[in-house]
Amino acid sequence: MDIFLQQLINGLVLGSVYALVALGYTMVYGILELINFAHGEITMMGAMVALAAIGALALAAPGLPGVLVLGAGLVVAIPVCVALGLLIERVAYRPLRHAPRLAPLITAIGVSIILQNVAMLIWGKQYIPFPAVLPQGRHALFGANITDVQIAILLLTMGIMLLLILMVQKTRLGRAMRATAQSRQVASLMGVDVNRVIAATFVIGSALAAVAGVMVSAYYGLAHYYMGFLLGLKAFSAAVLGGIGNLGGAMLGGLLLGLIESFGAGYIGDLTGGFLGSHYQDVFAFFVLIAVLVFRPCGLLGTRVVERA
Amino acid sequence: MSSVPKLNKTQPRWFVFGLLALGLALLPFLVDAGLGRSWVRLLDLALLYVILALGLNIVVGYAGLLDLGYVAFYALGAYVYAWLASPHFGLHLPFWAILPLGAALAALFGVLLGAPTLRLRGDYLAIVTLGFGEIIRIFMNNLNAPVNITNGPQGINLIDPVRLGGVSLSQPQTFFGYTFSGAHLTYYLFLLLVLAVIFISMRLENSRIGRAWVAIREDEIAAAATGINTRNLKLLAFAMGAVFGGLAGSLFASFQGFISPESFNLMESIMILCMIVLGGMGHIPGVIFGALLLTLLPEALRYTGDWQRSLFGQVVIDPADLRMLLFGVALVAVMLYRPAGLIPSARRRREFAEAKG
Numbered sequence: 104m105d106i107f108l109q110q111l112i113n114g115l116v117l118g119s120v121y122a123l124v125a126l127g128y129t130m131v132y133g134i135l136e137l138i139n140f141a142h143g144e145i146t147m148m149g150a151m152v153a154l155a156a157i158g159a160l161a162l163a164a165p166g167l168p169g170v171l172v173l174g175a176g177l178v179v180a181i182p183v184c185v186a187l188g189l190l191i192e193r194v195a196y197r198p199l200r201h202a203p204r205l206a207p208l209i210t211a212i213g214v215s216i217i218l219q220n221v222a223m224l225i226w227g228k229q230y231i232p233f234p235a236v237l238p239q240g241r242h243a244l245f246g247a248n249i250t251d252v253q254i255a256i257l258l259l260t261m262g263i264m265l266l267l268i269l270m271v272q273k274t275r276l277g278r279a280m281r282a283t284a285q286s287r288q289v290a291s292l293m294g295v296d297v298n299r300v301i302a303a304t305f306v307i308g309s310a311l312a313a314v315a316g317v318m319v320s321a322y323y324g325l326a327h328y329y330m331g332f333l334l335g336l337k338a339f340s341a342a343v344l345g346g347i348g349n350l351g352g353a354m355l356g357g358l359l360l361g362l363i364e365s366f367g368a369g370y371i372g373d374l375t376g377g378f379l380g381s382h383y384q385d386v387f388a389f390f391v392l393i394a395v396l397v398f399r400p401c402g403l404l405g406t407r408v409v410e411r412a
Numbered sequence: 413m414s415s416v417p418k419l420n421k422t423q424p425r426w427f428v429f430g431l432l433a434l435g436l437a438l439l440p441f442l443v444d445a446g447l448g449r450s451w452v453r454l455l456d457l458a459l460l461y462v463i464l465a466l467g468l469n470i471v472v473g474y475a476g477l478l479d480l481g482y483v484a485f486y487a488l489g490a491y492v493y494a495w496l497a498s499p500h501f502g503l504h505l506p507f508w509a510i511l512p513l514g515a516a517l518a519a520l521f522g523v524l525l526g527a528p529t530l531r532l533r534g535d536y537l538a539i540v541t542l543g544f545g546e547i548i549r550i551f552m553n554n555l556n557a558p559v560n561i562t563n564g565p566q567g568i569n570l571i572d573p574v575r576l577g578g579v580s581l582s583q584p585q586t587f588f589g590y591t592f593s594g595a596h597l598t599y600y601l602f603l604l605l606v607l608a609v610i611f612i613s614m615r616l617e618n619s620r621i622g623r624a625w626v627a628i629r630e631d632e633i634a635a636a637a638t639g640i641n642t643r644n645l646k647l648l649a650f651a652m653g654a655v656f657g658g659l660a661g662s663l664f665a666s667f668q669g670f671i672s673p674e675s676f677n678l679m680e681s682i683m684i685l686c687m688i689v690l691g692g693m694g695h696i697p698g699v700i701f702g703a704l705l706l707t708l709l710p711e712a713l714r715y716t717g718d719w720q721r722s723l724f725g726q727v728v729i730d731p732a733d734l735r736m737l738l739f740g741v742a743l744v745a746v747m748l749y750r751p752a753g754l755i756p757s758a759r760r761r762r763e764f765a766e767a768k769g
Contacts, residue, residue, distance in 0.1 A: 138535060195744055202751030203760065205478075205689045212682055213743030220737035224729065336542075336678070343539040386550045389543035393528065396540055400531045 118361020143335015346405020489661025567672025
């Protein structure tokens with residue numbers, strides 16, 4: 104088996120999930136300059152709700168094809184996550200829009216603790232296995248393996264990203280979002296309903312998080328009430344790596360982080376002569392992140408913010 | 413004697429201080445009698461968190477550098493103590509010898525972290541410090557092979573308790589006919605160190621250095637333009653914060669007798685940040701209050717089982733599961749009602765009032 108190609112595939116798949124979550128972070132950050140710490144937990148909620156729905160459906164109608172069941176899971180998870188995102192924005196962030204910068208960060212942490220514990224109360228502390236509805240196909244590709252799930256994740260994320268870029272660049276809402284990101288005040292003077300734009304941002308970000316949550320639980324075959332924390336952390340790192348507030352940056356950062364991690368896990372032992380094993384993959388990822396930020400303090404694609412006079 | 417009149421400062425009222433001192437001295441006995449011995453230990457832990465929060469307050473509160481990896485310094489201090497005073501390496505150095513070593517190593521790492529991040533701002537700094545904290549934790553978790561340095565996830569056990577002049581703080585000691593438990597003695601030692609840290613923080617706040625930090629926090633470019641050496645001062649802030657973190661870490665190791673990487677995860681850094689923001693950033697009384705509140709609240713919430721029983725006649729939800737949920741709700745609620753913190757400094761309160769109006 105070709106290890107290089109295999110790590111490349113794994114890294115791209117992992118990276119595209121990170122990218123989806125990172126988009127949610129970066130969109131909110133671009134408009135509100137707020138680290139939406141609860142975003143990882145929304146992803147987790149998406150995974151949990153979808154799992155519950157898929158499990159129920161698989162029990163009620165055992166013969167349905169896997170793709171349909173998975174789609175049904177998404178159909179349930181997306182509205183739940185969107186509602187959660189809107190609720191969080193309304194309750195925990197909007198009242199603090201003029202508060203000191205760190206205040207909404209703390210409410211975000213509070214909300215993510217709440218979501219984790221609510222999930223724990225509903226679904227328990229154990230790992231929840233993904234119901235066996237997925238196609239189990241495996242394809243050989245130049246000596247490496249790629250599964251149906253991986254192909255689906257890659258295609259779906261590419262499609263979603265393309266749609267998102269089109270939406271932001273071509274539609275009225277997209278233009279309003281870009282204007283709000285540049286200056287909330289001026290945008291509102293030009294007749295943009297800033298509150299609606301911010302709500303729309305949370306809707307889109309949460310929907311992406313729901314999709315990503317389903318993907319990541321399908322990929323690893325399980326879900327857990329605590330899964331959102333690390334996933335959110337990595338996605339946020341990816342968003343920063345690419346330049347936070349920048350959509351392309353989040354995509355690039357996500358893919359890069361996935362690749363760094365997967366190659367780090369595969370090669371770090373060889374690189375250090377066996378001194379460091381694959382459990383150092385996160386160290387490797389963070390070192391790369393720090394190195395990039397030292398040389399490009401605003402991320403890979405981020406533009407230098409004009410200093411306040 | 414300066415001829416400049418002190419603004420907003422009343423003359424120290426000695427009886428108030430005396431009362432406060434008496435209260436602090438008697439507190440462990442009152443707590444012991446009212447709530448039990450385990451709460452005295454919690455009180456010790458709360459004092460540790462006061463040191464940590466005041467340390468982070470220098471970095472975040474004064475200098476405005478958002479540090480999400482502060483727990484790394486705590487970990488370093490703890491591991492230095494564990495290495496030098498446990499059977500792990502067979503070393504048993506005295507407490508007072510290790511404390512400066514732990515603090516110095518933490519300070520060194522503070523500068524090491526600070527140096528490459530000087531150009532970063534706000535959230536970019538946050539993510540780099542977060543990465544730094546995770547790197548330290550992962551190393552602690554994995555450095556048991558090929559050479560066993562940290563004993564990996566199992567952590568280091570049987571760490572020596574504090575011994576002061578032949579008096580061990582792990583066993584009950586009798587002075588003047590009274591028997592003090594280990595937890596009580598630890599309380600007095602920690603209280604002494606907390607008072608020292610508070611004193612240093614207060615002196616720093618009003619010093620040239622402290623004012624320079626605040627200037628950097630408010631506007632780095634303007635600060636640099638007025639001749640403040642922003643590079644050195646930012647490094648100094650990281651180092652000072654790290655010293656307190658390392659100190660607290662060493663105390664923690666001696667207090668618990670056991671440490672493992674588990675104790676130094678990202679959530680811990682976030683909690684310390686919550687303490688200072690919730691209490692009132694950059695304001696010493698607020699930070700102390702925040703640290704005490706956030707250490708004791710989750711423990712107090714363990715008692716929700718009793719409340720449930722009196723409300724519904726039975727325990728509906730396991731209090732252990734419920735307490736963090738309530739804790740999250742409390743975080744959100746406090747920030748919504750007091751966005752500048754529970755006890756904000758006069759400056760922040762004023763700024764907030766201006767921004768609102």
